[in-house]
Amino acid sequence: MSSSPLSSVEAARAAVAARLLAIMRDAGLTGHELATRCGWHKSKSSRIARGRTPPSDADIRAWCAACGAEDQIADLLASSRNAASMYVEWKRIHRDGMRRVHEQTVPLYQRTRNFRVYASNLVPGMLQTAEYATGLLRSITDFQRTPDDVADAVRARLNRSSVVRQGDHRFALLLEEAVLRYRVSDNAAMAGQLSYLLSVMARPNVSLGVIPFSARRTVWPLEAFYAFDDAQVAVETLTAEINVTAPSEIRTYLRAFGDLSKIAVFGSEARGRITEAIGSLG
Template sequence: MATSPSSSAQAARERVARRLRDLRADAGLTGSELAARCGWTHPKTSRLENARTPPTPDDIRRWCHACGADDQAEDIIAQSRDAESAYMEWRRQVRAGLKRLQDSYVDLYRATELFRIYSPTLVPGLLQTEGYARAVLSGVAKLYDVPNDADQAAAARMERSKIVHEPGHRFVMVVEESVLYYRLGDADAMAAQLGYLLTAGALPSVSLGIIPKTVQRTLWPQELFHVYDDQMVSVELMSARVRVTQPSEVALYLRAFDQLRGMAVYGAEARALIVKAIEALR
């Protein structure tokens, strides 16, 4: 059975509450003793431990200090923020139109210096051509049963993608070789997209790696994810986009990205794989 966004958010809140409860137990404190150290009432401790009330950053810092675990406070604060706001249902996001969704990323992109992108299914949005993007976005509109403004959304995506030519940003992208063969749009649109990858991969700010289908893998294919600097990961699921900011989880995605990047080929070897995919269109 699929998990709803609301139940997923509650499960995330419960993980934060359980972590706080474990800290108290490990410190050998009763609920009343912890409340006294934190300067609040015992019922508040109970509400926080049972996920009935979300903790504030100050609550978490007091709790960790009372348990002698100040070093865990920032990680738990980030986890709590994820629980409250990280799970963003796609249907809700696209309700106002696909173009508006594209525009919503602009500020984040401009604020990011280093992009790390792994995609097992699609050409990354920043390297998509307009015809390919239009096909992808039309599919999104159909899947989520929302008005199809794919033409305007694709144009907005092209405008947003100009950032790859602007100074102050670096883009490290890794895709699976199968991405080159998934036919989105007609043959002409796909040929134009693959042809652009030959050009885009040579841009000074772009590192494009392709993981060959025949490679001896050290890590299996993962979900599509973007890492913005070292601060936030955006994971794209079918039903939602999940934003991860908890430092320990961000570090896990960075380790996975390094493994995936290590399996990829670059330069002439990557171009050869793209040319092979272009030839397969004929």
Template sequence: MPSSPSSSVQQAREALAGRLREIRLDAGLSARALAVAAGWHESKTSRIENAKTQPSDADIKIWCSVCEANDQVGDLIASSRAVASMYVEWRRVQRTGLERLQKSSIPLYERTRRFRFYHSLLIPGLFQTAGYVGALMAAISTFREIPDDIEQAVAVRMERQKVLHSGARFAVLVEQSVLYYQVGDAEVMAGQLDHLISMAALPSVSLGVIPFATGGRPVWPLEGFSVFDDHQVNVELLSAMVTVTQPREIALYVKAFGRLADMAVYGGAVRSLIAAAIDDLR
């Protein structure tokens, strides 16, 4: 089953640090000698090699120049940037509000042909109503103390839902608990659940719900994740967005999705579960 997304990022950082250490050793340099030649403190070399400090592009260029490994600069910078993009703190991308973040995801959604969403806490974004999105974003904006551009952000997210009619395929799995975690007031939540029933009727959408009473689970409830084709997995944590691009890690999430899908119910059984959740709101 998938390991912690944060640990995956750390492994990638350590792999990059290991490559830099190997370059230094191949050059026959001590950490002190490299630091002197680079013009920085020896502790910086140690922090980079122990994956405590992410090297900048300039650091990598200097490191390779000192070690006479300039042919590796391009590859190492590309790897470093990939590692940096794997773990992006919300405070960095949401500091000006939520609209910019919503816009940034549009190219990914437009080029993806096969979507797989698993959520244990929330309705997936492509299937949210404006009322549900607004209530959710209001909570996020208040909690993270960021500028209020909720109206604009909601509009962008709703516009993004055009991909539901693009010919792509959508497999959606939610835990039954998602139907009961109330976002917004009862009217907003009832409208959201009605909308979910409508979305499940689309020929391009497969909606599965994993019932509370599922016994002998081969996979425990996980953090929500989204699989875009077989190229990328996004995992949303409280503090950050983690992007997984390593094929072996993507394969783990795909495997988990398959096991979760086997536990879910579909069709009429889903409609019955959603109808029961709506009744509980009245």
């Protein structure tokens, strides 16, 4: 099992670096000679070849031209851009506020038939109430110091969440019990959010499990992740969203989801955990 959600990003970047190194060696050049041909500092080619510095589009073009491998530019550019798109910083995603990213992901939500979501820190976005989402998005905006469009972003999030009630979509969701206890918003909003979980659990297209504090762990707590069919997994870290598309990586996340499901409780026992959390709000 992957020890970090960055593994697929690192692997993609390493593959680009390895291909550039092979091109340089096939051309019979040293790193110093290549840097000289490209007009770079002597250490730049070494940093790129070892994967320490991701190459820009211009770097790839210059590298291939210096090695007489112009025919490989297009393929390398595509591979490099794919590696870069897998890791997207939240500050870049939210540079104009958060409403736009919610609107941009509506097509992904609409075409996904089977959602598998593991939440270790927050109620998943598609199950959030307006009040809970407002508290959460307000704290994100303040922390990231990005433009304040919280009200618009909440409306966009709720609109995107309509897939729970409309269309042919199925949701399998696993929440660590801690998610029920984290005070993301005030007590009234938390009570409303937890009550909504009780309500949505009754839907035939929703399976919601809670992983108890006392569960004997066979899989350690992970970063929150969203699996969209078998095509993509989005992993959330503090600074970025990582989009995993490599089939082997997706299979690893789905295997983790399956193992986590085995230690979760469902039905009346899950409802009991949620009800206890509501009672703790006082």
